[in-house]
Amino acid sequence: xxxxxxxxxxxxxxxLGGMALGAAVPALALPGDNKNIIGQSYPSWMKTPGGQIxxxxxxxxxxxxxTRHKAKDTAQTQLFSVWHSPIENQQGIITPNGxxxxxxxxxxxxxxxxxxxxxxxxLVDKPIKLDMQTLQRYPMVSPIHxxxxxxxxxPNAVSLTALDLSAQELSGQVSGAQYSGVPLKYLLKxxxxxxxxxxxxxxxxxxxxxxxxxxxxxxxxxxxxxxxxNGERLRPEQGYPMRLFVPGWEGNANVKWLHRLEVxxxxxxxxxxxxxxxxxxxxxxxxxxxxxxxxxxxxxxPSGKMILPVQKGFYEISGLAWSGYGKIKQVEVSIxxxxxxxxxxxxxxxxxxxxxxxxxxxxxxxxxxxxxxxATDEHGHVQPTRSQWREQYASYSFNHFNAIQAWSVNSNxxxxxxxV
Amino acid sequence: xxxxxxxxxxxSALSYADVEIQLAQPLxxxxxxxxxxxxxxxxxxxxxxxxxxxxxxxxxxxQCQLCHGETGIEGPAARLAGNDGWFSFSDPLxxxxxxxxxxxxxxxxxxxxxxxxxxDYIRRAMPHYAPKSxxxxxxxxxxxxxxxxNGIVKEEAIxxxxxxxxxxxxxxxxxxIGWPE
Numbered sequence: 001x002x003x004x005x006x007x008x009x010x011x012x013x014x015x016l017g018g019m020a021l022g023a024a025v026p027a028l029a030l031p032g033d034n035k036n037i038i039g040q041s042y043p044s045w046m047k048t049p050g051g052q053i054x055x056x057x058x059x060x061x062x063x064x065x066x067t068r069h070k071a072k073d074t075a076q077t078q079l080f081s082v083w084h085s086p087i088e089n090q091q092g093i094i095t096p097n098g099x100x101x102x103x104x105x106x107x108x109x110x111x112x113x114x115x116x117x118x119x120x121x122x123l124v125d126k127p128i129k130l131d132m133q134t135l136q137r138y139p140m141v142s143p144i145h146x147x148x149x150x151x152x153x154x155p156n157a158v159s160l161t162a163l164d165l166s167a168q169e170l171s172g173q174v175s176g177a178q179y180s181g182v183p184l185k186y187l188l189k190x191x192x193x194x195x196x197x198x199x200x201x202x203x204x205x206x207x208x209x210x211x212x213x214x215x216x217x218x219x220x221x222x223x224x225x226x227x228x229x230n231g232e233r234l235r236p237e238q239g240y241p242m243r244l245f246v247p248g249w250e251g252n253a254n255v256k257w258l259h260r261l262e263v264x265x266x267x268x269x270x271x272x273x274x275x276x277x278x279x280x281x282x283x284x285x286x287x288x289x290x291x292x293x294x295x296x297x298x299x300x301x302p303s304g305k306m307i308l309p310v311q312k313g314f315y316e317i318s319g320l321a322w323s324g325y326g327k328i329k330q331v332e333v334s335i336x337x338x339x340x341x342x343x344x345x346x347x348x349x350x351x352x353x354x355x356x357x358x359x360x361x362x363x364x365x366x367x368x369x370x371x372x373x374x375a376t377d378e379h380g381h382v383q384p385t386r387s388q389w390r391e392q393y394a395s396y397s398f399n400h401f402n403a404i405q406a407w408s409v410n411s412n413x414x415x416x417x418x419x420v
Numbered sequence: 421x422x423x424x425x426x427x428x429x430x431x432s433a434l435s436y437a438d439v440e441i442q443l444a445q446p447l448x449x450x451x452x453x454x455x456x457x458x459x460x461x462x463x464x465x466x467x468x469x470x471x472x473x474x475x476x477x478x479x480x481x482x483q484c485q486l487c488h489g490e491t492g493i494e495g496p497a498a499r500l501a502g503n504d505g506w507f508s509f510s511d512p513l514x515x516x517x518x519x520x521x522x523x524x525x526x527x528x529x530x531x532x533x534x535x536x537x538x539x540d541y542i543r544r545a546m547p548h549y550a551p552k553s554x555x556x557x558x559x560x561x562x563x564x565x566x567x568x569x570n571g572i573v574k575e576e577a578i579x580x581x582x583x584x585x586x587x588x589x590x591x592x593x594x595x596x597i598g599w600p601e
Binding site: 079121127128130134138154158189190203207211266269274275278279280394396 | 436439440441442443444445446447448449451452455456457458459460461462497498504505506522523525526527528531532533534536537540541544545548549551552591594595596597598599600601
């Protein structure tokens, strides 16, 4: 029986080999036979057997150039790296895990999940600890949310002239995904937060023990410990095996590699709260703990450094909008530098604190155009113009930039970053 | 009997509102002490120890200068001394440096509101290539030196868990708290 099966397999692989050979050089060619063969003009992949499957799939070989890019001038050292997502190559509202933006201040730790323990202590009745196996037994939620670095689009915040940058280079510190994990309220209830508890210091298990002070009210509301991203376990650069997820709040507060939550009556003024993740106002004051990412949008197709392939004619303008306060209510698009605005179509789903895809048909007349998008969220927050945004902050303040993005399209179809 | 259990089970599985889960293990006091490293502005969690500016100066030269520059302003890593912003700074190459390393726009000395945060960050994260390798004494010494680079303490200053709380950082008066909104 086994012998027969083996013989059959051998015979099959022989036949497959013969077929592949036959496609290239017909073994039994007779004069005039070619007339009766179909598909002589077909591409080669229609005349050969297909390839094999990889155990963990990846993109087509022709798409491998679509990758994250490391921001050139932001990184101070190799350990502090900023990688931007190729948002102009994305459709829909979900960023593939391998393309999700990532900012790492202390490199990416290699954490063994079997040795990783989440500890909750401080102003609680009962300090507790949970290993991965235990945490997986808790109820889980799976919302779709955006994540954005506070410093996204910083070049447009501080540069006096509009730098020639692509959407990825300019605003690629935003991504969208479905995150699954355990709501913090279950764990905090189990530990029993004392009435004096108002803040929680969330700390990562990375080399630098990244820490942020988070208001308790947010953790009891919609925050959760994310274990999965887009259906698979978190990638190491996204906080494997677990990260804090605080929907709508600046990326830095979504502490990766989470291993400790300390309930306190005061914020700790950690490194990032003291300097890098604060906003310097126009009077020199320093605004601290500005957690929300405000309403924002960017047209991704077409966008910076693209060249419209054919002059004139139909194009679909498409982009992303999001708000850390809730749902996107509307996105308006202007093709005449803001002189008039038209409501864009929201493709849906339109979800709270999630990327929302907008689009609008456009017949380009081949002339120079400046295209803009302006988002409004369900609470009435509207994107400011760049000059309105600038008026609030010191000239060198670069966090939480959410002004209207303009792209100029010249008569050759070249698209460039532009200040109105 | 069997069916009554089944009904109870089904009902208890239906509502999340009243779910009370007790699956976690107790965290022991010794485990807390091992990881309880966050130092607060009011001095909570500050350890015993002492360090002075001159000790800090030597440590800085050996372990910090390569990334932070000779006087804490040159980069490439975050600027430790001087004012924040583009201008009003003695370094003639400043604009060029900022162009290359934008985070030099901000400064520990001018923006950080509490000296306790400097101690906390040095002890948990510095130097970048060997975090958690500096003792409490060395962390006090380096904190003292960074304060000295900013003209906040004198060269003969000695820092410990008592007097670090008396340091007035310029960043404190500039603070506006964004939470609650």
